[in-house]
Amino acid sequence: MATFKAPTRDIKFVINEVLDFPSHYAALPCGEDATPDMIDAILTECAKFCEEVLSPLNQVGDQQGCTFDNGKVTTPEGFKEAYDQWIAGGWQGLSHPAEYGGQGLPVSLGLLKSELVGTANWAWGMYPGLSLGAMNTLYVHGTDEQKMRYLPKLTSAEWTGTMCLTEAHCGSDLGQMRTRAVPNEDGSYALTGTKIFISSGEHDLTYNIVHIVLARTPNAPEGTKGISLFIVPKFHIDEDGEMGDFNNVSCGSIEHKMGIHGNATAVINFDGSKGYMLGAENDGLACMFTFMNTARVGTAIQGVAASELAYQNSVPYAMDRYSMRSLSGHKNPDKPGDAIIHHPDVRRMLLTQKAFAEGGRAMLYDAARQADIMMYGNSEEDRANADNLLGFVTPILKAFLTETGIESANYGMQVYGGHGYIGEHGMEQIVRDARISTLYEGTTGIQAMDLLGRKVILDGLKLYRSFSKRLYSYGFSILFKRGRSKYGRKLLAHTFRWNRLCIGLLIRASRNRDAVGAGSYDFLMISGYITMAFFWARMADTALEKLKQNPEDRAFYEAKLETAEFFFERLLPRAIGHAEAMRGSVGSMMDMPLDHFNVR
């Protein structure tokens, strides 16, 4: 069984040493309580809960899965008890406003919690995780009355929330949605339709579930311009906040999936269910993006979680499994073979996992820092800049970190050899659980088009330029600093090549619009490697600095430098392969007529 140990030292390195959260928090209106001591206390308590309560339920959850019987969903053994502890600990509202019962800490501290929970037990973490999306959407778009009615119980975790978007015939193309919302006389709406793939859609953890649902009002314009957003509780809530009758929100079935068995992926039927409009009519898609961005960054966490958990469980196996002899001389002469960690290819896999986990973590926490500023920044300009920057990196985080997370998870199996394929070790579960991450909340292909099509090209390269300027200026700043110059050089060279690719693509796209789609996946992966290089350079920079100040922590900083070296020497060069593939002709992808696909 895979076990989990919270990487607290590494998280503290990223937030306190690399990204300087203490001064960041000091400048935030909601940051005064987020002192290093407070963060330490949260980290310690959360780590304890995740290591002792959630992690032991991870394999149980996979093996038992959720069961469906006549509309009722039962979660795996222990899930409800863990959830009750979650409520008792007040974890749900950690970074939500005090006026609804939260602790009012910065949103970036919520990431810390989500990372630990998600790494320990992703399937369980999706119950509170989906609630967060519903809470954020309500918080941003709800009326005061709606907030007062729903947010306190969601913040306390006594209820959970979901997001109901997908229908059987439409996943990402929400314009095709058919669920209808017909106005009632009292100002509410009667919703009728079937939603699928609703994560945490039905369960036995809480009595009520607040669904946030996309639907069309009568005579709404076609396509995405005619979608509105609704609050549809499973049980009615009256004005006093008391729970009332069943609202005809029923679970039709749950899916049999490759992984995340502990989370119920439900078919939810609305049958004249009473709903309340959230935000303006026909403005649902825009409102939805509040949730989507939360969800996409949330899914990016899953990538880091997979890299982290796979790494943690690969290392001890690689140290304890003795097989074959090292080519460079016996390492364990008293054993029948050398520990496989001495074999270069095993190290390649371990260091890849480590570089992706830690590099991805830095990318995530930097994004969370921007999210703090977007929410609570001191000026309109600061907030807008942070929002833009976050919008730009979101598809990179979502797609690149999940793709690399799946790679790390697969290396976990690979390190175990045939044992990795057997259920009991838990390594194949990491792969199965992680495998959803490049599919939901917009596939890698969708993210790639969002990045290249919308955020780069439609934006006229404005955001792209300001993002790459950040890399250039950092690259130049370390170019002549001892021990950093090689990283500066590589970062600059790759960023420069990336810029040229981008210009080349613009020229191509002016002749053939399919050039955008044809290059989007490779462009996204290149963007991911370069963004991660930026953070690895910064981590190396910090580690070199701290090595002088804290010699007692030498091993930690040296390991950081060694991993940075591996990233720059062995992983960053992959960007060149993607660039070469991206240069391939668009015709080679688009010219084959449809009927040729089947002539075999």
Added chain:
Amino acid sequence: MATFKAPTRDIKFVINEVLDFPSHYAALPCGEDATPDMIDAILTECAKFCEEVLSPLNQVGDQQGCTFDNGKVTTPEGFKEAYDQWIAGGWQGLSHPAEYGGQGLPVSLGLLKSELVGTANWAWGMYPGLSLGAMNTLYVHGTDEQKMRYLPKLTSAEWTGTMCLTEAHCGSDLGQMRTRAVPNEDGSYALTGTKIFISSGEHDLTYNIVHIVLARTPNAPEGTKGISLFIVPKFHIDEDGEMGDFNNVSCGSIEHKMGIHGNATAVINFDGSKGYMLGAENDGLACMFTFMNTARVGTAIQGVAASELAYQNSVPYAMDRYSMRSLSGHKNPDKPGDAIIHHPDVRRMLLTQKAFAEGGRAMLYDAARQADIMMYGNSEEDRANADNLLGFVTPILKAFLTETGIESANYGMQVYGGHGYIGEHGMEQIVRDARISTLYEGTTGIQAMDLLGRKVILDGLKLYRSFSKRLYSYGFSILFKRGRSKYGRKLLAHTFRWNRLCIGLLIRASRNRDAVGAGSYDFLMISGYITMAFFWARMADTALEKLKQNPEDRAFYEAKLETAEFFFERLLPRAIGHAEAMRGSVGSMMDMPLDHFNVR
């Protein structure tokens, strides 16, 4: 559910048109019966069996899996009936000697059968597949008496066979094996020990199972030099071929695996079980390689099978799923969105699957052609050359085709979006089933070391040179031919770069032996892309030729050319990324001290 349609046109293209099997067979002593008509008949019948009998059992097999109860294993519903049809059809002995009841056809025709069976239902196919390994080992190393006793029933498929190598503490490092074989007075041996991960190790398809077992005799030298090979039937066979008493070969349990649920992966206990030595004492590992090579090429088939099945099932979905609009203008204006096959990134995934399936198929059948010559070639020199060439490409086939097969399978899920994660469509099963292929029969890392360490470096580059000479001379031969020159140019450029890398690596390795392991994975992947480029160039060459001769088959040949174009433009460039990664320092992989892996 994933369905299977035998790619007969494509197989015929490869064997008849690209590799010219008709004249190859005409030159073989056993090839006279292998006329194009005969091959056609086999292909048609085998396709029918695979499409109608095996393919419908593929999902059932996954869902039911094998069940274990008190030593007995029950295979999924329908598996036994299908196996009875297999026996009745005489399929097992297709390419085995007539003197033991086979049809005596060339071994390459066996590949054709294995490919179709494996693509339709890999888990089922492993029952007859493992038997093939046992049969080949017996055929090459058995005494006449042993062959007469065991081969006829294995050839008729009335019995199955297995290969028992792995023990709990030793997978690939067979020198650590502990199962003991103590001589009996009658010349036989009493075997005692426990083997794990025995595919098809126990089942209800046949009454008897012939295990080929690696074990140590008393006083055998330590390590791999002290291993001998034994025949250990589950039930004794007397001199008249009659089946006798139980031989104390029992199944302790079966594994719960990520995939291939329909195949029983058994723990097999030998408890004083009577065994008969196969080949010379302490020569077991060498004898075992007969099986290993069969098994490794057999596993390479699994890669092509995964690419093929994923492709076949991705295309119709991509044609029928309407989502989003194409950037280059509406393609299905009467639908709510365009079919996703019009989106470049979906095409990228489909064409990648297609290029890997068809390119891999050509690589496999060319290897099978060499296997024919190795077995039945007219001169000692021909046979030795073929054996060497096959030895060289085996790790490339095994590792590269399985890695790319898993990539194709994952693209299958990706094309389906969220639906790919749901069991009913069968796409996630392809991933789970294929995932074992880079683990068993030597992981990708083991294959990479076999290629670079043994077949390239220890061999002093002799085989490597003769292999790359083949690529050079072909590249030059098409360099000035209309329509082929671009492929010739790219093939030559990549081969030249590959050669330089290889020399660079030799220099590095002379200073640091870990350079071999550090570069082995990337070297293997580069070797795979270049080898596949060689075959895609040949297929394009043939397609251009045939386009003139058979204009009625225009669509087929054009599709072939379009896929070749995609491979050269978009997939071959990946080799450059691997080459760049391979240039990274060895120290970045090897210098991190062990304790630094855990400082977090």
